[in-house]
Amino acid sequence: MTETMERRSCEGVLPAKRNQKGYPTEEEVPASKTKRVDPAQALAAARHEFGEHGGVNMSIEASATFTVMEPETMRRMFSGELGPDRDFFIYSRHFNPTVLNLGRQMAAMEGTEAAYCTSSGMSAIASVLLQLCSSGGHVVASRCLYGGTHALLAHFLPRACNVTTTFVDVSDLAAVRDAIRDDGSTSVLYIESISNPTLSVADVPALSAVAHERGVTVVVDNTFAPMLLSPARLGADVVVHSITKYISGGADVIAGAVCGPAKLVNSMMDLCQGSIMLLGPTMNAKVAFEISERLPHLSLRMKEHCHRALVYSTRMKKLGLKVIYPGLEDHPDHHLLKSMANPDYGYGGILCLDMETEERANRLMNLLQNAVEFGFMAVSLGYYETLMSCSGSSTSSEMSEEAKRSAGISPGLIRMSVGYSGTLEQRWGQFEKALNRLQDSPTALNTKI
Numbered sequence: 001m002t003e004t005m006e007r008r009s010c011e012g013v014l015p016a017k018r019n020q021k022g023y024p025t026e027e028e029v030p031a032s033k034t035k036r037v038d039p040a041q042a043l044a045a046a047r048h049e050f051g052e053h054g055g056v057n058m059s060i061e062a063s064a065t066f067t068v069m070e071p072e073t074m075r076r077m078f079s080g081e082l083g084p085d086r087d088f089f090i091y092s093r094h095f096n097p098t099v100l101n102l103g104r105q106m107a108a109m110e111g112t113e114a115a116y117c118t119s120s121g122m123s124a125i126a127s128v129l130l131q132l133c134s135s136g137g138h139v140v141a142s143r144c145l146y147g148g149t150h151a152l153l154a155h156f157l158p159r160a161c162n163v164t165t166t167f168v169d170v171s172d173l174a175a176v177r178d179a180i181r182d183d184g185s186t187s188v189l190y191i192e193s194i195s196n197p198t199l200s201v202a203d204v205p206a207l208s209a210v211a212h213e214r215g216v217t218v219v220v221d222n223t224f225a226p227m228l229l230s231p232a233r234l235g236a237d238v239v240v241h242s243i244t245k246y247i248s249g250g251a252d253v254i255a256g257a258v259c260g261p262a263k264l265v266n267s268m269m270d271l272c273q274g275s276i277m278l279l280g281p282t283m284n285a286k287v288a289f290e291i292s293e294r295l296p297h298l299s300l301r302m303k304e305h306c307h308r309a310l311v312y313s314t315r316m317k318k319l320g321l322k323v324i325y326p327g328l329e330d331h332p333d334h335h336l337l338k339s340m341a342n343p344d345y346g347y348g349g350i351l352c353l354d355m356e357t358e359e360r361a362n363r364l365m366n367l368l369q370n371a372v373e374f375g376f377m378a379v380s381l382g383y384y385e386t387l388m389s390c391s392g393s394s395t396s397s398e399m400s401e402e403a404k405r406s407a408g409i410s411p412g413l414i415r416m417s418v419g420y421s422g423t424l425e426q427r428w429g430q431f432e433k434a435l436n437r438l439q440d441s442p443t444a445l446n447t448k449i
C-alpha cells in the first residue's frame with residue numbers, strides 16, 4: 001500500500017486527538033493491552049454522542065451521500081486531505097458518522113485502537129481475511145470453528161482466492177507452531193475465543209506469543225464471549241464479532257464488526273485496496289444506531305446469561321446428564337478460562353448437552369419447545385429466549401463427518417443458548433418436566449406432545 005492510500009483512509013476511524021504519527025495517544029486508547037480493564041468501564045469512558053437537537057441519543061445519519069459547499073472540497077476529500085476526523089464524509093459505503101460511532105464503542109469495549117462495523121459477522125470475518133491474505137497465502141486455524149467460517153476457510157478461499165488453511169488442535173501449541181509455514185506465506189492464526197459449538201477455550205496469550213514469534217497476525221472471533229473475554233487485551237491483534245448474537249441481543253438484525261489496529265481497519269476502508277470499501281459489506285446507519293443503544297446494557301445481559309447457564313449446567317450434571325460447560329470444574333478448559341476472564345461476568349451463556357444420538361436430541365428439543373415452552377428450536381444465540389439446535393445437522397453441517405469428529409461434535413450434541421426471559425426457577429421447572437417425559441418414554445420415536 002502506498003503512503004498516500006494509507007493516509008487517505010486513515011482519517012476516519014481515529015479519535016480527533018492525535019499524536020504526531022496520527023495514532024491515538026495512550027490516554028485516548030480506552031484500554032491498553034497491558035491493563036486489565038472491565039469492558040463495561042471502557043465503554044462508559046468512550047465519547048457519548050448527543051443528538052443534533054440536544055437529544056440524549058445521537059441522531060442517525062441516514063444519508064447514503066454527503067454534499068459539499070465548494071467543488072474543490074470534493075477533490076480534497078478524495079485525495080485524503082479532508083476526512084471523517086474533520087467531519088468530511090464522502091459516501092456511506094466508505095465512512096458514515098453513525099456507523100463510525102458504533103465502531104468507536106466497539107473499539108472501546110474490545111480495547112483496540114479502532115473498529116468498523118459490517119453487515120454480518122461473516123462479512124467481518126471474510127473482509128479481515130481477504131485484507132490480511134494474498135493469493136498463495138496460508139492460514140492456520142482452529143479445527144473447532146463455526147461451520148460457516150470452516151467452510152469459508154476450507155472451500156471458498158482456496159477456490160476463489162488461492163488462500164489455503166491448515167486446521168489444527170489449537171490446544172497443542174507445538175502443532176500450531178509446526179503448522180506455520182517457514183516460507184513466510186502464513187499470515188493469520190484464526191481462532192474462536194470460546195469455540196462454536198464445542199465450547200473449547202483458546203489460550204489467547206500463549207497462542208499470540210507463538211504466532212507473533214513468526215510474524216503471524218492473530219484474529220479471534222469473540223462472538224461467544226463479549227465482555228467476559230477481551231482477546232486484544234490478552235495479546236491478540238484483531239477481534240471479530242457476529243453482532244447478530246449477544247451484542248444485538250434481539251435476534252432481529254444481522255451485523256458484524258472488525259476491531260483491531262487503526263492501520264488495519266483503515267486499510268480495509270481504503271478507496272483502492274480496502275476489502276470493506278471495495279466488497280461493500282458496510283453496516284446500515286439505522287442498524288448502527290440500534291446496536292449503539294443496546295451496547296450499554298450488554299454487560300448486564302451477559303451476566304444474566306452466564307449466571308443461568310452456570311446454574312442450569314450444574315443442575316443438569318447433578319441429574320446425570322452429559323453436559324459441556326466451561327464454568328464446570330471438570331471442563332478441561334475451566335481453569336484457563338478463569339485465568340483469562342474479566343471478573344464478575346462468568347463463563348459464557350452457552351452450554352451443550354450431549355444426548356449421544358440425533359434422535360434423542362431431537363426428542364428432547366421437541367419436548368422443550370412444544371410441550372413445556374422452555375425455549376425455541378432455532379439456530380443462533382444470544383437472544384433473551386433460550387435457543388436450541390442440534391449442531392451436527394445444523395450450524396456445523398457444512399463440516400465433513402471426519403471434521404466434525406475431530407472437532408468433537410457428536411451427532412446428539414444440543415447447543416443451548418441460555419436466555420433470561422421468565423424466572424430462573426420457572427424455566428428450570430420446565431426443563432425438568434421435559435426431561436421426565438423423555439425418561440418416561442425413552443424409546444418412543446416421536447414423543448407425543
Ligand SMILES: Cc1ncc(COP(=O)(O)O)c(C=O)c1O
Nearest residue numbers: 120121122146196223242244255
Ligand atoms: C462464532 C460465530 N462467528 C460468526 C458467525 C457468523 O455471523 P453472522 O451470522 O452474523 O454472519 C456465527 C454465526 O452463527 C458464529 O456463531
